[in-house]
Amino acid sequence: MTKLFEEANNGLMKASNVLVLSHRKPDGDTLGAAIAFKIWLGKVGKNVTLACIDKPSKVFSFLPFIGxxxxxxxxxxxxxxxxxxxxxxxxxxxxxxxxDLFSSGIPILNVDHHASNDNFGTVNIVDVLASSATTIIYRFFKFLGVEIDENMATCLLSGVYGDTGSFMHSNTSKEVFEIASDLISRGADFKIIVKSLFRSNTVNGLKLWGRVLEKAFKTPDDVLVSVIKEDEYASCDASPDQLSGVIDYLNMVPGTRFAVLLNEDRRGNVKGSFRTRLDDLDLSKVVADFGGGGHPKASGFSMKGKLVEDVRYFIMDEDSNKKTLDF
Amino acid sequence: MTKLFEEANNGLMKASNVLVLSHRKPDGDTLGAAIAFKIWLGKVGKNVTLACIDKPSKVFSFLPFIGxxxxxxxxxxxxxxxxxxxxxxxxxxxxxxxxDLFSSGIPILNVDHHASNDNFGTVNIVDVLASSATTIIYRFFKFLGVEIDENMATCLLSGVYGDTGSFMHSNTSKEVFEIASDLISRGADFKIIVKSLFRSNTVNGLKLWGRVLEKAFKTPDDVLVSVIKEDEYASCDASPDQLSGVIDYLNMVPGTRFAVLLNEDRRGNVKGSFRTRLDDLDLSKVVADFGGGGHPKASGFSMKGKLVEDVRYFIMDEDSNKKTLDF
Incomplete structure (x- = not known):
């Protein structure tokens, strides 16, 4: 990685005008990484433009330069x-x-941590074991001896915190804590990160989450399921994007194989979100039948259709065999 | 604190049989601190007995020696x-x-981080600024040069993690991250801590939480309120103790002054839990009228009574004055 860091730095130092791109529907990691990069490059005399096809959500308004x-x-x-x-x-x-984004001849630096990365850059700093892109940017800054100021620290910590699910996902390594500790000592505003990223919801969002949790049930096959039908958004005055995150709560029940949240939207799509606590279950295979994809422990699908309720009964006999009744 | 650490160590080293006490309704901090202490003292040849008036909850079964x-x-x-x-x-x-617990003449070491501590020990290591008792034990071990093994690390991290609300409360300092990072590097089983302490709920618990969230409403005075009446436990097949933690979700709505959860139990008690996001509001004063107490940002009360619904209306006039209607 050292060699890649050097290559990236050499390329950047020769440049004058740098375009830093974040992925669509930007999260705290892509925004925090991009803005920390912009701040550093600005200090070494580069003109930097931040671009993203989608407007960053209001929850990120605490990040410097987000405007x-x-x-x-x-x-x-x-x-x-x-x-x-x-x-x-x-x-x-x-x-x-x-x-001509990839054929203009302009050198491209690709900093990422996703296994899906297709190494599209001139220089590819891709570490699939890194918890976040901000983790890689942090290492890059450390390698270069860049002084991380308060704003940069807040940006980097936002990414680290976001991509580890507030230090709850299994990618929360020793390095993550070392970085968090260092960034807080450098003045990262941890309080505002927590408040903005993990302590925000609307009353309507809470009601929708409430409905999901209250409707949760466990199937005889130990799958935890909840369903939101299209007409329920109106009754909570909420929208499908306000479901984001609630699947992690469905996944809190020990003894279940996995959790599923099914929801319909107004445009005739059914989305399925899947999470598991088990290490030996690959959910990406479970959703493949529905054209979905994702990670072994977190997958999903989206397809045209609507949800139809079909209640079935079976009898568990004295020897715990299932007797399905078809009628 | 150095002097207190020395006094405590001198006292302990002279002892042969040590009783380590955890507070009633034990949490991860009192259990983790006690067990880490027990492991260390065991290594230096002391006989140690762990005692608590209440049986530790099953969620702590991952802690060594909990049995x-x-x-x-x-x-x-x-x-x-x-x-x-x-x-x-x-x-x-x-x-x-x-x-004769306090009058037997047996020396007492009191390790705590609560402002309410009445310094009842022979040696009182009380630091109200410490995030947890385990934080203080960690400092004590560092001071003594005690080697923290994997089991001790898991115990200490359980307390640090629990008392900072999974690193979300405002007591999550730079020191907390340094300790967490160090303990993970020493083999603390972070994954099982998260899974056990913050990723566990029952289907019935989820349903009850769902009901609380779905019933949440904001008063005209910007207080977020939800209510659980006694008969609702039965319909979710849940019990009042399964409400623990849901108040923090009610407190996620920006623009509210504080959040309140009121609940009745079968024994004719009404409990109120209060949380605020505001730094300049002292909730302990709000609950004082009900005989309650607590911290400025997290308070509560419990009193004999039952919840009665009383809907009132008022008119907000053109000048945003409230006109209360009494009928």
């Missing part, structure tokens, strides 16, 4: 492009409008 | 007593049966 994100640019204005946290070349969605 | 907790002992068998994480001398509840 500078653009969704359009002139590719010819730049002599270096950085992609952060983009799990594949298409993840920014900019390649649709900028068909 | 050795007793709820009875012979005071005369010991020549040193350690209280860990006991916010006041009565917090173990053992003083009821053992009336």
């Amino acid at each position: 500078e994100y653009v969704d359009k640019f002139e590719l010819k204005d730049f002599d270096y492009i950085v992609f952060v946290d983009c799990g594949a070349s298409y993840m920014t969605n900019f390649q649709v409008e900028y068909s | 050795e907790y007793v709820d009875k002992f012979e005071l005369k068998d010991f020549d040193y007593i350690v209280f860990v994480d006991c916010g006041a001398s009565y917090m173990t509840n053992f003083q009821v049966e053992y009336s």
Whole structure:
């Protein structure tokens, strides 16, 4: 990785105008990594433009320079492009409008931690074992001896905190704590990160989560299921995107094989979100039948259709055999 | 604190049989601190008895030696007593049966981090700024040069993690991350801690939480309220203790002054739990009228009574004045 860090630094130092791209529907990791990068490059005299095809959510308004994100640019204005946290070349969605994004000859630095990364850059700093892209940027700064100021520290910690699920996911390594500890000592505003990223919901969002949790049930095959039908959004005055995160709560029940949340939207799509606590279950195989994908422990699918309730009964006999009744 | 650490160590080294007491309704901090202490003292040749008046919850079954907790002992068998994480001398509840607990002449070490601590020990290592009792034990071990093994690390991290609300409470300091990082590097089983302490619920517990969230509403005075009446436990097949933690979710709504959860139990008690996101609001004053107490940001009360619904309306006039209607 040392050699890659050197290559990346050499390329960047020769550049004057740098475009830093975040993936669509940006999360704290892609935003934090990009902005920390921008702050550093600004200090060494580079002009930096931050771009993302989707407007960052209001929950990220605490990040410095978040207001500078653009969704359009002139590719010819730049002599270096950085992609952060983009799990594949298409993840920014900019390649649709900028068909020469990868063929313009402008060198590309690709900093990522997703196993799906297709190494689309001129320099690819891709570590699939890193907890987050911000973790890699942190290592890069350490390698270069960059002084991490308060703002950079807040940006990096936002990514580390977000991508480890507030230090709860299994990618929470010793390194993650060392980084968090160091960033807090450098003035990262941990309080605002927690408040913004993990302690925010609306009353309507709470009601929708409440409905999901209250409707949860365990199947005889130890799958924890909950369902939200299209008409339920209206009764909670909520929208499907407000479901984000609740699947992790369905997954809190020990003794279940996995948790599923099924939801319909108004456009005739059914989305399935799957999570498991088991290490030996590959959910990406479970969702493959529905054209879905993801990680072994967190997968999902989305398909055209609607949810239809079909209650079935079976009898568990004295020897614990299932007798299915079809009628 | 150095001097206190020396005094404590001198006392302990002279002892042969040590009684380590955890507070009633034990949490991860009092258990983790006590067991880490026991492991260390065992290594230096002491006989150690762990005692708690209440049986530790099953969620702590991953802690080493948790099965050795007793709820009875012979005071005369010991020549040193350690209280860990006991916010006041009565917090173990053992003083009821053992009336000479504090007058037997046996030296007492009191290790705690609560502001309410009444310094009941012979040696009082009380630091109200420490995030947890385990934090203090960690410092003590570091001071003495004790080698923290895997089991001790898991115990200490359980307390640190529990008392900082999985690193979300405002007591999550730089020191907390340094300790967590160090303990993980020493083999603390972080995964089982998260799974056991923060990723466990029952289907019935989820349903009850769901009901609380779904019934949440915001008053015109920006207080977020939810209510569970006694008959609702039966319909979820749940019990009042399964509400533990849900108040923190009610407190996730920005723009509210504070969150309140009111619940009735079958014995005719009404409990109120209060949380706020605001730094300038002292909830302990809010609950004082109900005979309650607690911290400025987290308070509660419990009183005999039942919940009665009383819907009121008022009119907000054009100048945003409230006009209360009494009828």
